[in-house]
Amino acid sequence: MxxxxxxxxxxxxxxxxxxxxxxxxxxxxxxxxxxxxxxxxxxxxxxxxxxxxxxxxxxxxxxxxxxxxxxxxxxxxxxxxxxxxxxxxxxxxxxxxxxxxxxxxxxxxxxxxxxxxxxxxxxxxxxxxxxxxxxxxxxxxxxxxxxxxxxxxxxxxxxxxxxxxxxxxxxxxxxxxxxxxxxxxxxxxxxxxxxxxxxxxxxxxxxxxxxxSQTERHYQVIIYLIFKLMGQFTQAEVHSSRGRADAVVKTPKFVYVFEFKLKGTAGQTLQQIEEKGYTLPYAAEGRQVIKVGVEFSAEKRNVERWMVEEEK
Missing domain, CATH: 3.40.50 (Rossmann fold)
Known part of the structure; x- marks a missing residue:
């Protein structure tokens, strides 16, 4: 009861x-x-x-x-x-x-x-x-x-x-x-x-x-909602000293730092993560930090390409 x-x-x-x-x-x-x-x-x-x-x-x-x-x-x-x-x-x-x-x-x-x-x-x-x-x-x-x-x-x-x-x-x-x-x-x-x-x-x-209309933020919220439905703790638009990461997902062993691009390539998103220092706040946490660059296609209304790179 x-x-x-x-x-x-x-x-x-x-x-x-x-x-x-x-x-x-x-x-x-x-x-x-x-x-x-x-x-x-x-x-x-x-x-x-x-x-x-x-x-x-x-x-x-x-x-x-x-x-x-x-x-x-x-x-x-x-x-x-x-x-x-x-x-x-x-x-x-x-x-x-x-x-x-x-x-x-x-x-x-x-x-x-x-x-x-x-x-x-x-x-x-x-x-x-x-x-x-x-x-x-x-x-x-x-x-x-x-x-x-x-x-x-x-x-x-x-x-x-x-x-x-x-x-x-x-x-x-x-x-x-x-x-x-x-x-x-x-x-x-x-x-x-x-x-x-x-x-x-x-x-x-x-x-x-x-x-x-398909905007970069439109895709961001879809990804965010998917993570939430999966039960993952997700932070959106996480600010750092030189910018803000589109999303950060934390698990017991890993920290995933995401950057999304509608008008740009997956390679450019990884470059932005590196140049803006989005991963720096997590360097001392003891978890493996992984950078994820995602490229969207407005025509296909879907993910076009993604690239993953481990922080060394």
């Missing part, structure tokens, strides 16, 4: 409630911190009841600078400077969508709430125009990049899957709305969208093509 003084957070989707009410929480904040610091637009597709809403809520607390909610968690050590960013949280999960007016109503509800804080655009403007205005105003008023969080981006589409005219109406509205994230990129600090199904880019995200 399991005996515990902590409550299980069954059905709890708000990070603040979990922390303030003493629920159990498995610390995933190191992964959250990595995602929050490797780029702007992210899309997460997972089935329902897989923790997407809780992750969105955790991001919201993080970007609002709620440090007190993260006491004792990994992110408390990773985050050196806590700042509050304006957060625009769009939740499409709490409504049934049977007509185009239903989608318009939920977008208008969120827009009115944001406009009450950051200023109002003319009400006769389209929802995407008002959205763009709110993002710009929020950034200008606070001097900070705006964080946009969208929970269940595809719920209206899923509910109209057997009604082609209604589906096309929803698709058109959401395509224009989400497309603002591309035009407003300079005002954004971070954008994260979750959903159940990944619709083709042509249907919804053709105006938001940077969701599929």
């Amino acid at each position: 399991l005996v515990t003084g902590r409550k299980l957070p069954i059905g709890i989707q708000t990070f603040e409630d979990i922390r303030n009410d003493g629920y159990l929480y498995v610390d995933k904040t190191a992964l959250m911190w990595t995602i929050a610091n490797i780029g702007k637009p992210f899309f997460l597709s997972r089935p329902r009841r897989f923790g997407k809403s809780l992750l969105i809520s955790t991001f919201e607390a993080y970007f609002k600078g709620r440090r007190e909610l993260f006491t004792g968690f990994a992110v408390e050590e990773l985050k050196k400077k806590w700042e509050e960013h304006p957060v625009l949280h769009l939740d499409l999960n709490a409504r049934k969508y049977t007509t185009p007016a239903d989608l318009d109503a939920i977008l208008n509800q969120h827009l009115e709430r944001w406009e009450a804080v950051y200023g109002e655009e003319k009400r006769d403007r389209a929802s995407e125009e008002r959205f763009a205005y709110v993002i710009r105003r929020a950034s200008e008023q606070t001097g900070k990049g705006v964080v946009v969080l969208v929970d269940e981006y595809d719920k209206p589409l899923l509910q109209a899957i057997q009604n082609e005219p209604l589906l096309e109406s929803y698709r058109s509205t959401l395509k224009a709305f989400y497309g603002v994230l591309k035009s407003a990129d300079r005002y954004l600090r971070f954008a994260f969208l979750t959903g159940v199904t990944k619709f083709s880019q042509v249907s919804v995200f053709s105006d938001l093509n940077q969701l599929n």
Whole structure:
């Protein structure tokens, strides 16, 4: 029989409630911190009841600078400077969508709430125009990049899957709305969208093509997550006196120092590790230090080549 003084957070989707009410929480904040610091637009597709809403809520607390909610968690050590960013949280999960007016109503509800804080655009403007205005105003008023969080981006589409005219109406509205994230990129600090199904880019995200852009950091986070799933202790962007290593993995007998290149060769990555002295902090630990240079291919979206060299 399991005996515990902590409550299980069954059905709890708000990070603040979990922390303030003493629920159990498995610390995933190191992964959250990595995602929050490797780029702007992210899309997460997972089935329902897989923790997407809780992750969105955790991001919201993080970007609002709620440090007190993260006491004792990994992110408390990773985050050196806590700042509050304006957060625009769009939740499409709490409504049934049977007509185009239903989608318009939920977008208008969120827009009115944001406009009450950051200023109002003319009400006769389209929802995407008002959205763009709110993002710009929020950034200008606070001097900070705006964080946009969208929970269940595809719920209206899923509910109209057997009604082609209604589906096309929803698709058109959401395509224009989400497309603002591309035009407003300079005002954004971070954008994260979750959903159940990944619709083709042509249907919804053709105006938001940077969701599929391949950057060096995109590959870094994939490698980092693989190591974490393997149970390896992994440090990302480890600073030294002359630069920072992309990743460091430690085992009882070895220290692996990684450098990644999207536009460069595996040989160049090894050269950078050597020239920048990324391995120096581990010379006195008594473990074998191994340098790993990894070259990615944007065309293949995979590892193109890697080179390994033992520190002598």
